[in-house]
Amino acid sequence: MTQNSSWLDAITFDEQGLIPAIAQDVKTGTILMVAWMNAEALDETVATGRAVYWSRSRKRLWRKGEESGHVQIVHEIRLDCDGDVILLKVQQEGGIACHTGRTSCFFRRLDGTAGRATWTTVDPVLKDPKDIYK
């Protein structure tokens, strides 16, 4: 942890000590993904300028890109009015944030009207996940 972490006091972590973080492409405005951070992940993100999350499944720090190389360079960090959501404006190395090999995790769009709606995959896979995670 950094020496002066009073900026962390403005943040409302949930019962598990986590806060959701949105990663947004700083140039295009595309929302790339949402993941979780604990205080340590956020602190390391600020210190290194690279997005670090908390993996709830693996229960450890997840330095985004550690396996894929798809690092996120952090240009700006914002906090919402309730202090319970973080927004990262990032440069996405490799142009791929999603583990499916797509730019964004939000690649499914709801089509149709109420009662007949379906999810349609609308964004292309840019790289086969098998070639990302070797």
Add this chain to the structure above:
Amino acid sequence: MTQNSSWLDAITFDEQGLIPAIAQDVKTGTILMVAWMNAEALDETVATGRAVYWSRSRKRLWRKGEESGHVQIVHEIRLDCDGDVILLKVQQEGGIACHTGRTSCFFRRLDGTAGRATWTTVDPVLKDPKDIYK
């Protein structure tokens, strides 16, 4: 609820039956706010084309704009790869999503370096909340 709600099966609600929803301005790409939805809120959002959330504090459906007039017209709904975050692309009536009278709830930016970081309010209040919630 709509008759055919199989599209809801793709969604992973949390233990409280909720999913976080990001509202993004469809034209500018600005992230306006993050709120929560239950199945009923999402279903009504799809049916009416206006953003409906679940207010965790008031424990009831929150039809965005019901008091302020700051309705969100929904242009597109997306779901992320894990099925546990919703993205709404919206037209924000009145240009104000935040209860503080600002366009976006993400009006605080982290400035400075690790150890000496502070949150700076960088976006203006467009309308006094006293004039929004009369």
